[in-house]
Each structure stands twice: as structure tokens, then as C-alpha cells.
Amino acid sequence: xxxxxxxxxxxxxxxxxxxxxxxxxxxxxxxxxxxxxxxxxxxxxxxxxxxxxxxxxxxxxxxxxxxxxxxxxxxxxxxxxxxxxxxxxxxxxxxxxxxxxxxxxxxxxxxxxxxxxxxxxxxxxxxxxxxxxxxxxxxxxxxxxxxxxxxxxxxxxxxxxxxxxxxxxxxxxxxxxxxxxxxxxxxxxxxxxxxxxxxxxxxxxxxxxxxxxxxxxxxxxxxxxxxxxxxxxxxxxxxxxxxxxxxxxxxxxxxxxxxxxxxxxxxxxxxxxxxxxxxxxxxxxxxxxxxxxxxxxxxxxxxxxxxxxxxxxxxxxxxxxxxxxxxxxxxxxxxxxxxxxxxxxxxxxxxxxxxxxxxxxxxxxxxxxxxxxxxxxxxxxxxxxxxxxxxxxxxxxxxxxxxxxxxxxxxxxxxxxxxxxxxxxxxxxxxxxxxxxxxxxxxxxxxxxxxxxxxxxxxxxxxxxxxxxxxxxxxxxxxxxxxxxxxxxxxxxxxx
Amino acid sequence: xxxxxxxxxxxxxxxxxxxxxxxxxxxxxxxxxxxxxxxxxxxxxxxxxxxxxxxxxxxxxxxxxxxxxxxxxxxxxxxxxxxxxxxxxxxxxxxxxxxxxxxxxxxxxxxxxxxxxxxxxxxxxxxxxxxxxxxxxxxxxxxxxxxxxxxxxxxxxxxxxxxxxxxxxxxxxxxxxxxxxxxxxxxxxxxxxxxxxxxxxxx
Numbered sequence: 013x014x015x016x017x018x019x020x021x022x023x024x025x026x027x028x029x030x031x032x033x034x035x036x037x038x039x040x041x042x043x044x045x046x047x048x049x050x051x052x053x054x055x056x057x058x059x060x061x062x063x064x065x066x067x068x069x070x071x072x073x074x075x076x077x078x079x080x081x082x083x084x085x086x087x088x089x090x091x092x093x094x095x096x097x098x099x100x101x102x103x104x105x106x107x108x109x110x111x112x113x114x115x116x117x118x119x120x121x122x123x124x125x126x127x128x129x130x131x132x133x134x135x136x137x138x139x140x141x142x143x144x145x146x147x148x149x150x151x152x153x154x155x156x157x158x159x160x161x162x163x164x165x166x167x168x169x170x171x172x173x174x175x176x177x178x179x180x181x182x183x184x185x186x187x188x189x190x191x192x193x194x195x196x197x198x199x200x201x202x203x204x205x206x207x208x209x210x211x212x213x214x215x216x217x218x219x220x221x222x223x224x225x226x227x228x229x230x231x232x233x234x235x236x237x238x239x240x241x242x243x244x245x246x247x248x249x250x251x252x253x254x255x256x257x258x259x260x261x262x263x264x265x266x267x268x269x270x271x272x273x274x275x276x277x278x279x280x281x282x283x284x285x286x287x288x289x290x291x292x293x294x295x296x297x298x299x300x301x302x303x304x305x306x307x308x309x310x311x312x313x314x315x316x317x318x319x320x321x322x323x324x325x326x327x328x329x330x331x332x333x334x335x336x337x338x339x340x341x342x343x344x345x346x347x348x349x350x351x352x353x354x355x356x357x358x359x360x361x362x363x364x365x366x367x368x369x370x371x372x373x374x375x376x377x378x379x380x381x382x383x384x385x386x387x388x389x390x391x392x393x394x395x396x397x398x399x400x401x402x403x404x405x406x407x408x409x410x411x412x413x414x415x416x417x418x419x420x421x422x423x424x425x426x427x428x429x430x431x432x433x434x435x436x437x438x439x440x441x442x443x444x445x446x447x448x449x450x451x452x453x454x455x456x457x458x459x460x461x462x463x464x465x466x467x468x469x470x471x472x473x474x475x476x477x478x479x480x481x482x483x484x485x486x487x488x489x490x491x492x493x494x495x496x497x498x499x500x501x502x503x504x505x506x507x508x
Numbered sequence: 509x510x511x512x513x514x515x516x517x518x519x520x521x522x523x524x525x526x527x528x529x530x531x532x533x534x535x536x537x538x539x540x541x542x543x544x545x546x547x548x549x550x551x552x553x554x555x556x557x558x559x560x561x562x563x564x565x566x567x568x569x570x571x572x573x574x575x576x577x578x579x580x581x582x583x584x585x586x587x588x589x590x591x592x593x594x595x596x597x598x599x600x601x602x603x604x605x606x607x608x609x610x611x612x613x614x615x616x617x618x619x620x621x622x623x624x625x626x627x628x629x630x631x632x633x634x635x636x637x638x639x640x641x642x643x644x645x646x647x648x649x650x651x652x653x654x655x656x657x658x659x660x661x662x663x664x665x666x667x668x669x670x671x672x673x674x675x676x677x678x679x680x681x682x683x684x685x686x687x688x689x690x691x692x693x694x695x696x697x698x699x700x701x702x703x704x705x706x707x708x709x710x711x
Binding site: 112116119123124125126127129167168170171175178182185320402 | 536546592593594595597598645667669670672706707708709710711
């Protein structure tokens with residue numbers, strides 16, 4: 013605070029030859045620094061509003077209009093967000109095209125550019141190209157598979173199932189940590205459903221078994237139990253393949269599971285319901301202001317006491333205060349903010365032409381918030397070390413520049429120039445410190461799944477979430493025409 | 509005046525530099541369609557062409573054609589069935605199947621008839637002709653040529669990857685199945701193996 017009290021008001025002769033008052037320069041500096049700190053319009057809130065109003069096309073238009081705002085470093089994120097909104101808008105083909113581009117970009121990002129890494133080290137991790145967490149990368153293929161399946165292009169859906177398998181195999185080879193994300197129960201389970209729907213029972217069984225083992229192995233952190241439907245699927249496919257040993261084993265493991273044989277289901281049609289419930293978590297900055305002198309400590313304590321927050325909106329004030337003080341090192345770390353869904357189970361009603369109503373409840377198959385939490389925890393140690401090193405480097409550079417400028421300005425102008433350069437460089441070091449808060453936010457909080465076999469025919473589909481009542485939740489009815497042996501995939505978005 | 513001229517020269521040089529930068533953004537070069545262009549390691553036009561050439565050679569070399577011609581005294585009629593994509597990529601099999609159809613048709617040794625997808629369109633056209641076209645130009649139904657063989661096949665991949673190096677193995681199998689007896693009279697196979705290496709870091 014002492015820096016503020018002693019702030020000069022006299023004009024200073026700048027080295028490049030024109031006069032400028034200290035007040036106007038300070039205002040300019042503050043403006044420049046604050047410009048990057050102001051809260052930008054949160055597109056995700058707009059998307060959410062559109063989705064709540066059952067206007068997925070509007071949500072997609074918001075993402076499409078913001079393409080330039082994503083920037084060249086977030087091409088993959090744009091592809092992920094757009095792929096999801098296009099899918100919800102029913103444009104499955106375009107959704108796949110955008111997701112394919114994101115996947116190709118992801119492939120290119122394997123090769124890291126030292127220039128970009130250095131720049132990110134000197135500014136913040138948001139300057140790095142966004143690759144997404146491993147679970148998000150797998151979900152690109154999951155979404156593509158769902159798009160193809162919804163369009164009835166089963167061979168192409170299977171291509172995605174094979175890609176999921178390959179991606180997870182590579183991931184599992186690369187990741188040694190047992191509790192880390194190295195396999196994906198939901199992606200495996202969906203692959204199994206795709207294989208079985210195309211008559212490849214052998215691959216379906218392998219996928220179901222892998223899914224079951226992954227659900228079991230990751231239950232502690234994924235907060236997802238083995239879906240009861242998966243148990244029935246394992247029993248059915250084991251029986252169809254005449255795997256008597258495996259069948260007996262699973263019967264012993266799931267004595268209460270009710271299941272039908274493949275033969276009994278042969279003449280029926282299948283409906284697979286995938287429900288996207290709630291909103292994915294988002295990330296926010298968690299600032300650690302490390303004072304390296306006593307008055308800096310007082311400033312940090314006073315600042316925190318006055319403003320009671322470490323949120324984005326106060327960054328401008330912090331920047332000016334800490335820049336003037338020059339003895340505060342700021343470290344920014346990402347923090348996950350869950351947005352848990354209020355809909356634990358949702359119900360889908362299939363009403364046949366003759367008025368028979370079939371009700372199916374979905375069950376949790378993938379907890380995105382738990383995945384995001386685990387992914388961030390895995391990376392946190394690395395992020396922290398990097399952030400501390402970056403903060404120290406920035407401070408050292410700012411200190412060096414300030415002292416160099418002071419010496420160059422000479423004895424008379426030195427203190428003022430030092431103050432200005434210090435405000436600029438240290439303020440910039442504080443202002444540029446920002447955690448990488450990017451994540452695939454158009455994802456749901458949870459993926460729910462249900463499978464049901466019904467007699468062939470025409471059905472009206474009615475979805476009703478069994479959470480708190482919300483008049484906006486009622487969706488228009490859809491119609492399904494199903495032939496024997498046919499599989500239809502229904503995707504529905506349930507908010508919040 | 510000298511200052512002005514220098515300023516202009518500097519400005520022109522700057523504009524020229526900027527334009528040069530812009531020119532580098534997209535560069536287009538026309539190349540022969542036979543030139544190998546392996547960019548990403550994925551299935552590309554070169555793979556499709558290699559498969560088509562190999563299959564045409566095999567199909568014409570093996571005795572099934574002569575056997576049929578000598579017993580029936582006419583060219584065999586072939587319809588293209590499903591080419592199953594069991595690979596890790598969304599491969600458009602039509603490119604090499606069309607190449608194959610063209611080469612075999614031009615060799616005057618095989619007659620291809622329209623496959624399932626095309627037939628529906630042709631039949632609809634005939635139905636519409638029956639309603640709207642002049643009588644002497646209408647094409648009557650029931651005069652399609654029944655195929656003797658169906659060409660079926662599959663394209664499969666085996667992938668192996670570790671530390672940025674990926675080995676991709678493609679296997680394309682085609683077979684000619686006698687529509688009467690289900691006997692397989694010809695097998696064509698082409699294998700392609702690629703190793704894709706990606707650097708972990710560049711400047």
C-alpha cells in the first residue's frame with residue numbers, strides 16, 4: 013500500500029521522446045491489463061439456456077458463431093463443443109465431420125512445438141493447444157459412433173468402436189498407474205452394444221467383459237456401478253456363444269439378474285436410449301498469491317480481506333496492486349466446479365400404435381464429473397510444479413527488466429521509470445497468470461443408458477425425467493418405426 | 509524527399525513481405541495421379557490405386573474367366589455385393605471397386621450389372637417411363653440380366669502403436685462367388701503395411 017501512497021503525479025520524459033502524465037499512463041496500463049481480465053460473455057450459459065428451452069439448433073448457432081473466439085489453440089475444443097451441439101440439433105453427418113476434424117487435429121498435436129511450449133511457460137497454459145483429457149478424447153469416438161448408429165450406418169459405427177478399442181489399448185499401455193484413467197467402461201459397453209446389434213456376438217462379449225472389468229476396477233473413483241443391463245448382456249452373449257464356463261461364472265456373480273436369451277430376442281426390435289443428463293463441470297482459477305516481503309504479505313492479506321475472493325472479476329485490481337507493490341508472486345491453478353444433475357433416473361415411454369405403453373428407466377453408465385475430477389487430480393502435481401516454475405521465472409524476468417530500466421534511465425528518472433516498468437512487468441506477470449480452464453463443457457454431467465427389446469412396429473417416444481418438475485423438460489414426441497431385428501438409437505438431452 | 513523515398517521503400521518492402529507471407533499460407537501444386545502422396549498415414553488414393561491394380565491383374569490372370577467362357581460361350585455377368593469395412597478407418601471402397609469394374613469391363617472379359625443400390629433407381633426410372641415416356645421408347649421390365657457371380661469382400665486393418673510409432677496393416681480380400689452354387693471361384697488379396705512415425709517435439 014505504501015507504493016500507492018508515494019505514487020508520483022509529475023510528468024515523466026519517456027525515453028522515446030514524448031511527454032505523458034503518470035496518471036494517464038497508469039490508467040492506460042490498468043486499461044490494458046484489465047482488458048484481458050474482464051469477464052467475457054459465457055457462451056456456455058447461453059448454450060445451456062438454449063438447451064433448456066429445447067432449442068439445440070440455437071445452441072449450435074452459438075457455438076458456430078463463437079468459432080473465432082475459440083482461437084487456433086482450441087480447435088479441438090471447438091470440434092468437441094460443435095460436434096455435441098450438432099448432434100443434439102440432429103445434424104449427425106455434420107457432427108461427425110466436425111468431430112473427425114477434431115480427431116485429426118488431436119493426431120497432429122502429438123508432436124509438440126517447443127516454441128509454443130516456451131511461450132506457454134512464459135505466459136500460461138491456456139497458450140498451449142487444447143488436447144483434452146484422455147476421457148474426452150475417447151468421447152469424441154463415442155459421439156461419432158452414436159451419430160453413425162443413429163443414422164443407421166452400423167459399419168461406420170463399428171469403425172468408431174475399433175478406434176475406441178485402439179485408443180484405449182494405447183492408453184492402457186502408456187498409463188502404468190492403476191487408479192488412473194486407462195480404460196473406459198462406458199465406451200467399451202457402447203462398443204459391445206454396437207457389435208451385438210450388427211450380429212458380431214463374439215466381439216460384443218469381449219467388449220462387455222472388458223466393460224464389466226473396467227466398471228469394477230474404477231468404481232472407487234468413477235462413482236459408477238456396473239449397470240444392471242450390462243450384467244444381463246454378459247449372461248445373454250455368454251449363452252449365445254456357448255461359453256458354459258463364463259456363463260456359470262456370471263450366473264454365480266449376478267444371481268438376481270433377469271435376462272432373456274438371444275434366441276428369444278431375435279424377432280424383436282431393440283431400442284437403445286442414451287441420455288445426456290445435466291451439465292459437465294467447469295473449471296475456474298484458484299489464485300495463490302505468494303508474498304515475498306512483509307508489506308507484500310500485508311497487501312495480500314488486506315486485499316483478500318477486502319475482496320474476499322480469488323475470482324476472475326478481481327484480477328484487474330490485483331494486477332494493479334501487486335504490480336505496484338512488486339513483491340507478490342501469483343500462481344494460478346485450475347479448480348473443478350461440479351454442476352451435478354438433479355435427475356438420477358429418467359424414464360422413456362414407448363407407445364405403440366395400438367396404445368400399449370412400454371416404460372424403460374435409464375441408469376448411470378458414465379459419470380463425466382468423476383472422470384474430470386480424476387483427470388485433474390492426476391495432472392495437478394505437474395500443473396502445480398509448472399505454475400510455480402513459471403511464476404518464479406516471470407518474477408525474475410520482471411525484476412531484471414525493472415532494474416535494467418532503472419539503471420538505463422539514470423539517477424534522476426530512475427525511481428519513476430523503475431516504478432512504471434515494475435508496474436508494467438510485474439503487473440503483466442500477475443495479469444498473465446491464468447490456469448488452463450478449458451474443458452469440453454457441452455458434455456453432460458452423466459451419460460445414462462437403457463436397452464429394451466420390443467415387438468416390431470411403430471412407436472411414439474415420450475421422455476420424462478423423474479427429477480424436480482420443470483415445464484421446460486417436456487420434449488416433443490418422436491416416432492420410431494422398427495423392423496424385427498432392427499436397432500434404433502435414441503439420444504436425449506436432460507437438463508439440468 | 510530522401511526521407512519520403514526511404515519511407516516508401518520501407519512501406520513497399522513491408523507490404524511485399526506481408527504478401528510473401530500470405531502466399532506461403534496455401535500452396536497448390538498439380539501432380540500426376542500416380543504420384544505417391546502419403547501425408548497422414550491413413551488410407552489414401554495411392555492405397556486404393558494399388559489395390560485396384562493388383563486385383564485387376566489377379567482377376568484377369570486366374571483361370572475362372574476362361575473356364576466360364578469355354579463352358580458357357582459368353583462373358584460372365586458379375587454383380588458387386590457388399591465390401592465389408594472391418595478396418596479402423598472410414599474407407600470409401602467404391603474407389604477401388606469402380607476401378608476394378610472399369611478395368612474388367614474394358615478388358616471385354618466380364619460384364620458387370622448394376623448392384624443393389626443402383627438397381628432401385630433404375631427400376632424406379634423404368635416405372636416412371638411406363639407412365640410418362642413415349643410408348644416406343646419405354647423400356648420394359650423383366651429384361652434385366654441375372655448375374656452369374658457376386659463379387660464380395662472385406663477390408664480389414666490391424667493396428668499396433670507405441671510412443672508415436674504406428675504400424676498399420678491393411679488386408680483387402682475380394683472373392684467371386686457363384687450365385688447358383690455358392691462356390692467361390694476366385695480369391696483376390698492385397699496386403700499393405702505402413703509404419704507411421706511421429707516426432708514428439710519440433711521447434
